[in-house]
Amino acid sequence: MLIFSGFPRFIVYLIFFLTLSGCQAPQSDPFDIAVHPWIGYQSLTLCQQNDKFVGKNINVVSTSSLSESAKLLKDGSVDAAALTLDEVLALREGGVALTIVLIFDSSVGADLILSRKSINSLQELAGKTIGMENSFHSRLLLSEALKRAGINQDQVYLEFSPVNHHEDAWNKGNLDALVTYLPLSEQILDETKTLFDSHEIPNTILDVLAVRTSSLNNHKDEIRYLIKQHFDVIERIDTNSQDVLYRLSQVLQMPVAEIRDVLYKLNIPGPLYNNRLLQPDSTSLNKTLTKLSGIMLSEGFLSKPVSREGLTNASFLP
């Protein structure tokens, strides 16, 4: 006598399916993420140091600069990288399918325009020589500042150098102003005054975690885990800042006081704010993208306005 026929068989299949779906085969390729020494990204380095990624199939690849991280992501050596938003747009323009899954921080004063003390206002920058890194977010900062001062970009002279050469460039005496970001040496801080900083353009200069779109499905668990660990570190900055500051001082080889000063100039969004920013209809992010892409279009780095489609994904947030 067959007591059960159809329904129990369905249950068997269901449990079998659920069991199988819970028993994913171990992934042989780790989730590689490139990180360069910017303070906003160091939550990942601290996690790596505290063995949080052991056995989790996540590998932090330390790079020396933003451009190196971008290169590794472009050539497929890593699955993800901590980048600035403008780099993400440039890579997407270059054909690298990327999705932003986390916003590490937004600059609220960490990017700034310094000038010699004899210059008292932005308007006085007309006809002056300005040193800067040839990056989109530096251009964005300058563009916003000049716009507010009513000066066209062709009214200033630009001299490009990497950010780690800014001190030397400044010491040569040719520069009247400098578009740069923290931390800076005491000497420069003593000799300059701040004309403009990113605090005046909130939610514009963003550091993000960009993942190759092709890796999203293969590394869902790793991405979720990694983002959760980032937020745990962020929480510890609030609840036990001294411990985190000293650990960052070890990683970045910087004094605790300087780290604290830089952190004051960064807005580190938590899960809720991240979720708001990463939604496709986020007004704030759309505004930033419009500004940023406008500059990049005018500079010829973008051929068309940025599409929001597939650019952000909030589903990995806790």
Place this chain on the structure above:
Amino acid sequence: MLRLLRFYLLSFALFFAVSPAVASGYIEHTYKIGILAIQPKSNTAQRWSVLGDYLQKSIPRAEFVILPLDDVELEEAIQDHQLDFVLTNPEQYTRYQGLYGLSAPMATVLRGTMNHPLQAFGGTILTRAEMPINDLKDLKGRKIAVPFLAAFGAFKMQQYELFLKDLPLIQPMQVTETGLPHDNVIMAVLENRAEVGFVRAGTLERMVAQGKVERDRFKVINQQQLGEYPVMVSTHLYPEWPFAALSHIDQNIQGHVVAALLNMDKDGTDALPFNVLGFIPAVDYHSVETLMQDLRISPFDQVPRITIADIWNRYRAAIIIGFIATLLISLMGFYLFASRKKILNSQQQLKDILNSIDANVYVADMDSYQILFMNQHMIKEYGMDLRGERCWEKVREQSAPCEDCNNSLLFDPETGIPKGSDTWEAEFPNGRYYLMHTRAIRWHDGRLVRLQISTDITHIKTMEEELRQKQKMEALGVMAGGVAHNFNNCMAIILGNIELARLKQDEPEEWNKHLDSAEKALLRSRDLAHQVLTYSRARSNERKPICLSDFMKEVFALIKVVLPSEVLLLKQIEVDCGGSTILGDKSKIQEVLINLCNNAVQAMEGKGTLSIVLDKVNLIQHDIPSKYNCEPGIYARIRVSDTGCGIPDEVLDKIFDPFFTTKEVGQGTGLGLSTVQGTIIQHGGMIKVQSWPENGSTFDICFPLIQPVEERVEEIEECAFELQTDKRILFVDDDRALVQTGQLILTAGGYQVEYLTSPLKALEVFKEDPTRFDLLITDQVMPEMSGTQLIAELKKIRSDLSIMLYTGYITKVSDEIIEELGINAVCVKPIVAADMYKMVRELTRKS
């Protein structure tokens, strides 16, 4: 009592308290600041007095009294609101805040130096440099020195590191409390009173600076990478001591105190003790609370009251999923239970069926020959369960795997796919016959195993033998007429020639001629009797190579004597069949042919032509009916044809069925052709029939050929006739005429013969002088004692006596008895004198 004790304690503390403002003027209020004393109270009071002075100076008309208290006193004072402000370690603060409602931290202590101000502190885990302790894991079971178990920076922080790494916590039995200061811990480790020490970070560096210990005598475990933090730390950092107010202090005075604390010079001019630089705005103490919650430190050691609603609200999704999972698992469990019951029932049914089969069923591994399964029938027959034993050892009673093991034939060696059933018969060591079906099957673990079903067919074999004998008797009955006819003819010839010889006594030539004719008729009669006896004799199932041409000649001779005179026998052996050999049982094949010939004679109603032809035929698969297990190839064919009435088409398919007969009731068993077919199948051959009603039938019997066996031709030793007068023979036969004739013939041959008609008398004579005779010649069938019984008795007396059994009925004595009794020769009566002399000479020469 407790209250009284507290009063005394507080009085004692006030005794040490320093109140610099007492003499300075008008005081509106005196505020007591309780400070956790980690040094002797007098020292603590004296050192912290600078804080009281400072606050007194900063807040007019207020007096601040410093009260150094140990942790118990401090808690009691807070509980009784005997204090106004508290400065204690973060863990104690968190505890008091939770229990007694302290204010939020008003300020946090800043220690260190101006170059390295420290808002946080940690704990250090250290051991002697030579100890094999390098990691937190190595702390398991170690003897640990701590200042006291309640120490935050010198015990609880370290415990929490173990907790965070899922390592076993330090048990109280591992701990040695050294008391304050922390220096005691380091000395305990150095002096080998403990293997590991927990101290507040910085203690070791301070003692090294003071020259109390050498740095390289110690190593720090689990050292954290904390950049510019000036001392070695093994734990996370936690905020420095907080300064807080009790709940009864109004916010106004709190504000004055906070302002004063934050405005305190941090350049050391105020000279606070214990490297305290001053105070900073209060930091977050959440990390301390988390530690206490995780370690279940009071007040977080109480399990909160949890309602069902709490659980539902918190774990709603998990509960729903769990419920569904439980439901599914329960349904599955029920389904599995029911399925299991069905399977068990089904298993029992199969077991019952297997056990009720009247056959031995077993399964054995093909490589190890280990028996994996036996049915009850087999267990009963063998008297035990042989599972685990090897089949060749226990079933076939062999000392090695059976030579005829067919395991390799049961599956395709290339694909491993089972081939099908292999069926054969065999006689087992227990003397019983079995019909065996074997096949390879896939066992539950995937391997191929041998399944054998052995049916005991001994009783069928016995019945077959009896039936065959009955068939033989029937055939003999049919033969009897022909035999009698031929025998009578011979008798007539003998009688006639003896009478003629008597008449021609005076003409020796004619006399001899008539005697020769009589002798020939006699020999013909003897051969006739011999043929019939040979046919009627039951034989074993022994199969031997048979040279068909020779065999057919014997068959022709036999058939010829039984055929009615009106039946013409045509015999033909094809030229290429000269050496054709098959493997078989002569007597059974003879029976087959006799059966077919008898049927033919009956079909011809005693008149017609019977043709027997031996030839070879090449059989292709198409020629072989499916019921025969023959392979295509060259076969020997014996074709038996008659010119009888033939077989009607409607019964042609049934003639080989058992008990099918067209004869009248009582005239036939219906088993003749069925037996014929069975015999042929046993020989690996086949039989086909063609019939033409009213014109006759043809039966073709095909046997597989084997390689001819070279027969050893024994050279007949021709010896010159030689008289042996010294040889004495005892001749015993109950037929007096026969024994006298024999005595005369042997005496004529030169032997000394004593004849007796009684075997008992012969036994007596022999006993008198056992060495008197060289040879015993005896009949078998005698009234007092059989020939074999006589031989047995004589052999007891003299085992080397030569014996010749001289009998007219050879079937009465089996080959086994002949061998057992040591009978040297067996002669079938009658025998001509020359043959008798040859045999006797041979036997007496041996003796």
